[in-house]
Amino acid sequence: MKVSARNVDGVEIIILQGKITIGAGDSQLREVITDSLSNDKQNILLDMQGVTTLDSSGIGELVGAYTTVTNRGGKLKLLHLPPKVTDLLQVTQLITVFEVYEDESEAIKSF
Amino acid sequence: MKVSARNVDGVEIIILQGKITIGAGDSQLREVITDSLSNDKQNILLDMQGVTTLDSSGIGELVGAYTTVTNRGGKLKLLHLPPKVTDLLQVTQLITVFEVYEDESEAIKSF
Amino acid sequence: MKADSERIEITISSRFENIELVQVIAEHLCENAGLDDDGSHWIGMAVREGVANAIKHGNKLDIRKKVFATFDLSGESLAIRIADEGEGFDPGKVSDPLNPQNLMKTSGRGIFYMKTFMDQVEYVFTAGGGTELTMTKQLKPQTD
Amino acid sequence: MKADSERIEITISSRFENIELVQVIAEHLCENAGLDDDGSHWIGMAVREGVANAIKHGNKLDIRKKVFATFDLSGESLAIRIADEGEGFDPGKVSDPLNPQNLMKTSGRGIFYMKTFMDQVEYVFTAGGGTELTMTKQLKPQTD
Ligand SMILES: Nc1ncnc2c1ncn2[C@@H]1O[C@H](COP(=O)(O)OP(=O)(O)O)[C@@H](O)[C@H]1O
Ligand SMILES: Nc1ncnc2c1ncn2[C@@H]1O[C@H](COP(=O)(O)OP(=O)(O)O)[C@@H](O)[C@H]1O
Numbered sequence: 001m002k003v004s005a006r007n008v009d010g011v012e013i014i015i016l017q018g019k020i021t022i023g024a025g026d027s028q029l030r031e032v033i034t035d036s037l038s039n040d041k042q043n044i045l046l047d048m049q050g051v052t053t054l055d056s057s058g059i060g061e062l063v064g065a066y067t068t069v070t071n072r073g074g075k076l077k078l079l080h081l082p083p084k085v086t087d088l089l090q091v092t093q094l095i096t097v098f099e100v101y102e103d104e105s106e107a108i109k110s111f
Numbered sequence: 112m113k114v115s116a117r118n119v120d121g122v123e124i125i126i127l128q129g130k131i132t133i134g135a136g137d138s139q140l141r142e143v144i145t146d147s148l149s150n151d152k153q154n155i156l157l158d159m160q161g162v163t164t165l166d167s168s169g170i171g172e173l174v175g176a177y178t179t180v181t182n183r184g185g186k187l188k189l190l191h192l193p194p195k196v197t198d199l200l201q202v203t204q205l206i207t208v209f210e211v212y213e214d215e216s217e218a219i220k221s222f
Numbered sequence: 223m224k225a226d227s228e229r230i231e232i233t234i235s236s237r238f239e240n241i242e243l244v245q246v247i248a249e250h251l252c253e254n255a256g257l258d259d260d261g262s263h264w265i266g267m268a269v270r271e272g273v274a275n276a277i278k279h280g281n282k283l284d285i286r287k288k289v290f291a292t293f294d295l296s297g298e299s300l301a302i303r304i305a306d307e308g309e310g311f312d313p314g315k316v317s318d319p320l321n322p323q324n325l326m327k328t329s330g331r332g333i334f335y336m337k338t339f340m341d342q343v344e345y346v347f348t349a350g351g352g353t354e355l356t357m358t359k360q361l362k363p364q365t366d
Numbered sequence: 367m368k369a370d371s372e373r374i375e376i377t378i379s380s381r382f383e384n385i386e387l388v389q390v391i392a393e394h395l396c397e398n399a400g401l402d403d404d405g406s407h408w409i410g411m412a413v414r415e416g417v418a419n420a421i422k423h424g425n426k427l428d429i430r431k432k433v434f435a436t437f438d439l440s441g442e443s444l445a446i447r448i449a450d451e452g453e454g455f456d457p458g459k460v461s462d463p464l465n466p467q468n469l470m471k472t473s474g475r476g477i478f479y480m481k482t483f484m485d486q487v488e489y490v491f492t493a494g495g496g497t498e499l500t501m502t503k504q505l506k507p508q509t510d
Contacts, residue, residue: 022274023238055270056335060328067326084263091338092331093320133418134382166414167479171472178470195407202482203475204464228429230387231377239398243374246390254383285372 001025002050003032011108012041013079017050020058029058033065033076042074043111045101049080059088066097075099079107112136113161114143122219123152124190128161131169140169144176144187153185154222156212160191170199177208186210190218227296234289236281236306238274244291245270248302251293255300257361264339265300265359271332272304272355280308280353298361302340305354310347371440378433380425380450382418388435389414392446395437399444399505408483409444409503415476416448416499424452424497442505446484449498454491 001024002017014032019025036044046065062078069076077099081089089095101107112135113128125143130136147155157176173189180187188210192200200206212218232247234240248269252262273289281287287307294301317324319331337343340357347353376391378384392413396406417433425431431451438445461468463475481487484501491497 021238021270022241022278055267055274056329056331057274059331063326064328067328088335092334093325097325132382132414133385133422166411166418167473167475168418170475174470175472178472199479203478204469208469228379228381228384229377230379230384231375232391233373233375235372235374237372240372240374242398243391243394246394247376247387250387250390254386 001028003028005032005036007041008104009108009111010041011043011045011111012036013045013047013104013108015047015050017052019053020051020061021053021055022057026057026061029061029065033068037069037072037074042069042072044069044074044076045079045104045107045111046076047079047104048082048085051082051085054085054088059092059094063094063097075111077101077107077110079104112139114139116143116147118152119215120219120222121152122154122156122222123147124156124158124215124219126158126161128163130164131162131172132164132166133168137168137172140172140176144179148180148183148185153180153183155180155185155187156190156215156218156222157187158190158215159193159196162193162196165196165199170203170205174205174208186222188212188218188221190215227294229295230293232291234273234291235285236277236283236287236289237285238277240289241270241273241277244273244289244304247291248293251295252300252361255295255298255361261361265302268336268339268357269302269304271336272302272357275332276304276306276308276353276355279311280306282308299358300361301356301358303354303356305352307352309351310353313345371438373439374437376435378417378435379429380421380427380431380433381429382421384433385414385417385421388417388433388448391435392437395439396444396505399439399442401505405505409446412480412483412501413446413448415480416446416501419476420448420450420452420497420499423455424450426452443502444505445500445502447498447500449496451496453495454497457489 001020005012005014020029066076079101081100112131116123116125131140177187190212192211230247232244234243245266249262249266252265276289290305292303316333317330319334324330336357340359342358344356345353374391376388378387389410393406393410396409420433434449436447460477461474463478468474480501484503486502488500489497
C-alpha cells in the first residue's frame with residue numbers, strides 16, 4: 001500500500017492506494033492513523049479511490065481505525081469508496097457505522 | 112483474439128487484438144488471411160498494436176501467413192509491433208524476414 | 223474424467239504473499255468457465271479468505287506447513303477445497319459478525335464473507351489434525 | 367525448509383486454456399521475489415512454452431492426463447519443473463530454428479525460446495514414460 005496525506009481546513013486527508021490485506025498494508029494503515037493522532041490531527045478523511053484489494057483484515061483495520069480515532073475525540077470518515085469496497089461494508093452492516101462521501105469539499109465541510 | 116479490417120488504397124489493413132497463442136487466435140489468423148486472399152486482397156498489413164500475448168505458435172502463424180501470402184504473389188507486412196513482439200522476432204532472426212513499419216501511411220505507400 | 227470436468231491443484235507454503243497465487247488461479251478458472259469479472263472477483267475473495275485462515279489460524283504461519291487447494295470444475299459447478307496442517311477449530315463457536323455486539327470488532331468476518339460469496343461453505347476435520355474447508359458455487363443458475 | 371526457500375506446486379489437466387494458470391503463477395512468484403515486470407514476463411513465457419509442449423506433444427491433448435508444475439524458489443534462484451505423462455522424445459533430434467533452412471518453418475521455436483529466456487533448460491525422461499523439463503533462472507546476478 002502507498003500512503004500520502006495532505007491537510008485541508010484542518011482535515012487530514014489520507015490517500016490510500018493499493019492493497020489493504022492480511023500481511024500487506026494492514027499494519028501500515030494503523031501506523032498512519034497513530035501518526036496523525038499524535039500530531040493532533042484528529043479529523044481524518046480516508047480517500048479510498050485507489051484501493052485495489054481489501055479483505056476481511058483490511059475491513060477490520062478500518063473498523064479499528066474508526067474506534068481509535070473516535071476514542072481520541074476525533075472523527076474518521078471515508079471518501080471515494082470503490083463499489084466493491086462499498087459491497088464489503090454493506091454485507092457486514094458496517095456501512096451504517098461509517099460516514100461516506102463522494103465529494104471531497106462536501107466531506108471537509110462536514111467535519 | 113479480435114480481428115477487424117479496413118482497406119486503404121488497395122492495402123488490406125488487418126487489426127489483430129488480444130492473444131495469438133496455442134489454441135487461441137492461431138487458427139483465426141489463418142482464416143482471416145485466407146479470406147483476404149480469396150477476396151483478391153493480396154497486399155496485407157497486419158496491425159499488431161493490440162496484441163497482448165504472442166507465443167511460439169503465434170510466431171509460427173505469422174511465418175505461415177507470410178509464406179501463404181508471398182506464394183500467392185502478395186505482400187504481408189507488419190505495423191506497430193509491441194516491443195515484446197519485436198524481441199520475439201529478433202531472437203529467432205525472423206525480424207530480417209518481415210518488413211516492419213511504425214507509421215501507417217508510410218507502410219501503405221511501400222506496397 | 224468427463225469432458226466438462228476439470229481439476230486444478232495447487233500447494234503453497236504458509237506465507238501471506240502466496241494467498242494471491244491461489245486467488246489468481248480461482249479468478250482465471252472462473253473467467254475460463256465464462257464467468258464475468260465481478261463473479262470471478264467475489265469467488266477469488268472467498269478463496270483469499272479461506273487461504274488466509276489456513277495460513278494464519280491453521281498453520282500459524284509455520285512456513286514448513288503447507289496449504290493444499292483443489293479446484294473442481296464440473297459442468298457449471300465449482301467446488302474449492304482448502305486444507306491446512308493445523309489443529310482445527312469448532313465452527314459452532316465462531317461468533318456472528320452481524321450481532322450488534324460484534325459489529326465493531328476488528329476481526330471475525332472471514333468466514334462470513336466466504337458464506338456471502340459462495341453457495342455453500344463446509345468444514346471437515348481430519349483425524350491427523352488439519353482443517354478441510356470446502357466451498358461450492360453454481361456458476362450459472364441451473365434451469366430445469 | 368529454509369526461511370528463504372519456497373515451493374509451489376500446481377497440477378492441471380491437458381487443456382490449452384490451463385496454460386495461463388501456470389504462467390500466471392510463475393509471473394506472480396517472480397514479482398513477489400522482487401523481479402521487475404519484464405523479467406517476470408519472460409519467465410512466464412518460458413513456462414507457457416514448456417506447459418504447451420507438455421499438453422500438446424507430451425499428453426497429446428488427452429484431458430485425462432496431467433501436467434505437473436513445481437516452482438522452487440531458493441534464495442535468488444528459481445527452478446521450474448514441468449512434467450507430463452507422455453512418451454518422451456529425443457532432445458538431440460530437435461532441429462535448430464536459427465538454421466536458415468528452418469527459418470520459415472511454422473513451428474520448432476518453443477524450446478529455443480525457453481533456452482533464450484532461462485539460464486538452463488534440461489530434459490529428463492522417466493522409466494514409466496513422461497517428460498520432465500527443468501528450467502532454472504538466477505533472479506539477480508550473484509555477486510561473490
Ligand atoms: N483453518 C482454520 N484453522 C483453525 N482455525 C480457524 C481456521 N479458519 C477459521 N478458524 C477460526 O475461526 C475464527 C473465525 O474466522 P474468520 O471468520 O475468518 O475471522 P478471523 O480470521 O478474522 O478471526 C478464527 O478466528 C479462528 O479461530
Ligand atoms: N513434453 C514433450 N513431449 C514430447 N515431445 C516433446 C515435448 N516437448 C518438446 N517435444 C518435441 O520437441 C519438438 C520441438 O519442440 P518446440 O521447440 O517447442 O517446437 P514445437 O512445439 O513448435 O514443435 C516438438 O515438435 C516435439 O517433437
